[in-house]
Amino acid sequence: xxxxxxxFRALRERKEAALIAYVTAGDPSLEYTPRIADALIxxxxxIVELGIPFSDPIAxxxxxxxxxxxALNAGTTPxxxxxxxxxxxxxxxxxxxxxxxxxxxYNCGLEGFLGLAKKSGVDGVxxxxxxxxxxxxYRKVAGEVGIETVFLAAPSTTKERLLEIxxxxxxxxxxxxxxxxxxxxxSLPDSAIRLVREFSAYTKGVIPLAVGFGISRxxxxxxxxxxxxxxxxxxxxxxxxxxxxxxxxAGATDKLTRMTRRFKMATCQGNKPD
Amino acid sequence: xxxxxxxxxxxxxxxxxxxxxxxxxxxxLIELEEAYLHYKEDWDFRDQLSYYxxxxxxxxxxxxxxxxxxxxxxxxxxxxxxxxxxxxxxHKINNTLGQALLAKRMNKERVIAETGAGQHGVATAMxxxxxxxxxxxxxxxxxxxxxxxxxFRMRLLGAKVHPVDSGSKTLKDAVNEALRDWTTNPxxxxxxxxxxxxxxxxxxIVRDLQSIIGQEIKEQILLRERRxxxxxxxxxxxxxxxxxxxxxxLDDLDVRLYGVEAGGRGVETGKHAASICAGSEGVFHGMxxxxxxxxxxxxxxxxxISAGLDYPAVGPEHSYLHSIRRVEYASATDKEAxxxxxxxxxxxxxxxxxxxCHALAHLKKVASKMSKDGAVVVTVSGxxxxxxxxxxxxxxxxx
Numbered sequence: 001x002x003x004x005x006x007x008f009r010a011l012r013e014r015k016e017a018a019l020i021a022y023v024t025a026g027d028p029s030l031e032y033t034p035r036i037a038d039a040l041i042x043x044x045x046x047i048v049e050l051g052i053p054f055s056d057p058i059a060x061x062x063x064x065x066x067x068x069x070x071a072l073n074a075g076t077t078p079x080x081x082x083x084x085x086x087x088x089x090x091x092x093x094x095x096x097x098x099x100x101x102x103x104x105x106y107n108c109g110l111e112g113f114l115g116l117a118k119k120s121g122v123d124g125v126x127x128x129x130x131x132x133x134x135x136x137x138y139r140k141v142a143g144e145v146g147i148e149t150v151f152l153a154a155p156s157t158t159k160e161r162l163l164e165i166x167x168x169x170x171x172x173x174x175x176x177x178x179x180x181x182x183x184x185x186x187s188l189p190d191s192a193i194r195l196v197r198e199f200s201a202y203t204k205g206v207i208p209l210a211v212g213f214g215i216s217r218x219x220x221x222x223x224x225x226x227x228x229x230x231x232x233x234x235x236x237x238x239x240x241x242x243x244x245x246x247x248x249x250a251g252a253t254d255k256l257t258r259m260t261r262r263f264k265m266a267t268c269q270g271n272k273p274d
Numbered sequence: 275x276x277x278x279x280x281x282x283x284x285x286x287x288x289x290x291x292x293x294x295x296x297x298x299x300x301x302x303l304i305e306l307e308e309a310y311l312h313y314k315e316d317w318d319f320r321d322q323l324s325y326y327x328x329x330x331x332x333x334x335x336x337x338x339x340x341x342x343x344x345x346x347x348x349x350x351x352x353x354x355x356x357x358x359x360x361x362x363x364x365h366k367i368n369n370t371l372g373q374a375l376l377a378k379r380m381n382k383e384r385v386i387a388e389t390g391a392g393q394h395g396v397a398t399a400m401x402x403x404x405x406x407x408x409x410x411x412x413x414x415x416x417x418x419x420x421x422x423x424x425x426f427r428m429r430l431l432g433a434k435v436h437p438v439d440s441g442s443k444t445l446k447d448a449v450n451e452a453l454r455d456w457t458t459n460p461x462x463x464x465x466x467x468x469x470x471x472x473x474x475x476x477x478x479i480v481r482d483l484q485s486i487i488g489q490e491i492k493e494q495i496l497l498r499e500r501r502x503x504x505x506x507x508x509x510x511x512x513x514x515x516x517x518x519x520x521x522x523x524l525d526d527l528d529v530r531l532y533g534v535e536a537g538g539r540g541v542e543t544g545k546h547a548a549s550i551c552a553g554s555e556g557v558f559h560g561m562x563x564x565x566x567x568x569x570x571x572x573x574x575x576x577x578x579i580s581a582g583l584d585y586p587a588v589g590p591e592h593s594y595l596h597s598i599r600r601v602e603y604a605s606a607t608d609k610e611a612x613x614x615x616x617x618x619x620x621x622x623x624x625x626x627x628x629x630x631c632h633a634l635a636h637l638k639k640v641a642s643k644m645s646k647d648g649a650v651v652v653t654v655s656g657x658x659x660x661x662x663x664x665x666x667x668x669x670x671x672x673x
Contacts, residue, residue, distance in 0.1 A: 055572040056446065056558065058453045059296045065440055077570050102294055103557045107571030129557070131300045133284060134292050154298035156460060161301065176298060180458040 026076025043260025061183030089121030200228030285474020392424025469512025473560030484518025
């Protein structure tokens with residue numbers, strides 16, 4: 001059993017959902033990322049997701065776009081992010097996944113990128129602009145290297161596609177909650193809850209289902225886990241805290257820890273049905 | 275030999291192209307592909323498209339024998355394909371009419387598009403006004419400043435213009451923003467992409483719609499010369515007028531094909547938009563193709579006097595035609611394009627778009643080495659009225 005699978009299994013036993021905490025690595029600059037990770041883990045994040053910034057992040061809304069700009073301006077590169085991942089892994093041992101766009105992998109070479117990621121203690125990779133139709137080589141190399149390939153499903157995904165995506169995804173299935181890009185929403189559309197109910201009927205007992213995009217409040221997390229989500233991914237809410245504290249960073253880590261704790265508590269209160 | 279691939283397996287030209295988009299858009303692109311394959315064989319759809327191309331866009335455009343320029347260069351007989359005379363002043367209308375009609379058949383009432391120089395935005399606004407569709411255009415704030423006249427034209431035609439303030443605030447960021455809008459509203463909205471770029475099936479749809487340029491050239495040159503041309507020249511940004519010009523000739527191996535990219539201040543300076551001549555392979559805007567990027571795969575800013583060529587990638591079919599050496603890709607600098615701008619204006623009484631001046635500049639370089647016996651065709655992708663301000667500024671004069 002891989003560390004990601006084991007994490008979901010242990011949480012399920014405790015009737016908790018996983019809190020996957022996303023931040024863009026290198027925002028506002030690389031030396032802060034390990035401290036940000038410390039803060040998220042102290043607050044109770046179960047899995048840390050590091051974004052490798054890309055110049056043209058088409059799946060991201062304004063908040064994470066701005067984070068990518070700050071990170072790139074600070075000189076963040078893929079190998080430097082993987083080095084930071086290794087530091088976080090060595091210190092905390094938590095599961096780490098990285099999210100980046102396919103051109104970063106393509107440019108580095110699949111063997112090169114996935115090999116280095118594995119060596120750096122990365123457990124899984126999410127590539128939002130790589131649908132399964134284009135992912136044959138990627139899956140093959142990831143399989144050889146021994147790294148999880150997290151694929152995404154979306155509200156427009158048909159049942160046939162969902163079943164196919166479930167064959168290819170490993171670690172968990174990343175469900176995009178709504179039509180749109182990443183970014184905080186004050187309330188999730190009803191369709192998001194319906195979607196989780198509908199899709200979790202297929203994933204239950206097969207692969208953990210984690211829901212992302214738009215999640216920024218504890219009550220949303222409770223609703224989603226009650227509807228059947230095995231995990232939630234929160235990103236923009238954390239990134240906004242970092243953005244607002246760019247000038248003087250001292251208070252940011254405390255705020256991140258408190259925010260993470262509130263979200264983590266919500267993952268334990270979703271009255272998750274068996 | 276059949277290089278004119280019409281049915282693609284998974285939208286690949288060789289290894290180039292494909293569909294690298296978020297899952298949200300995958301079912302939508304599959305739906306678009308099915309609708310397109312259906313309507314392109316539908317007689318009623320085709321009749322309607324030919325009607326609008328003829329009566330609204332003014333097709334066919336002339337193939338003009340440029341007698342003065344031919345004499346001046348002393349090489350082959352030079353013909354100009356006059357896309358500058360199409361409605362709106364550029365070839366862009368061929369594509370927007372076809373896709374807007376498709377949007378209508380697919381019952382999508384809202385059309386979004388990106389634009390750089392504003393030509394595609396204007397052509398989209400025209401087609402949508404004619405067909406009763408709502409048009410919303412994404413445009414970088416930098417481009418809005420450079421092309422304020424086109425912003426006014428789009429608004430006059432009833433389109434909404436959304437300023438894009440992210441990234442480099444130019445065309446590539448307008449595409450990003452249009453993709454994000456489409457991801458948010460895929461069920462109600464048709465994304466009318468402006469060049470032969472993006473995820474499958476767009477490069478094929480745009481190429482098919484623009485191929486009317488090459489088909490007309492073929493008929494017209496055979497009437498005039500009784501044989502095929504020795505060479506064709508077209509400028510390449512995303513590459514839609516070039517692929518439309520070349521495609522009907524791909525299997526005619528005696529016809530040499532020249533695609534000319536924007537060399538900006540010179541390819542050696544790094545300030546240019548020559549994706550094939552100076553770029554490398556990567557994945558961007560949904561396609562595997564040549565693009566301008568740094569060693570880590572971050573897409574780089576571009577530089578060209580011609581806003582229509584100011585794009586860091588190129589349509590995937592061009593990458594393929596480059597890889598099999600069927601098309602010869604070259605670049606022309608801002609300075610060479612400006613010289614061609616003045617030269618064609620003075621010699622032939624035609625003010626060409628700065629984009630097309632890159633093709634004209636390359637013709638000038640190779641014309642004297644070509645046989646006097648043959649004929650060549652340059653696609654004048656648009657008219658240069660939109661560029662006079664930029665040119666006057668470079669010449670150090672006000673308009």
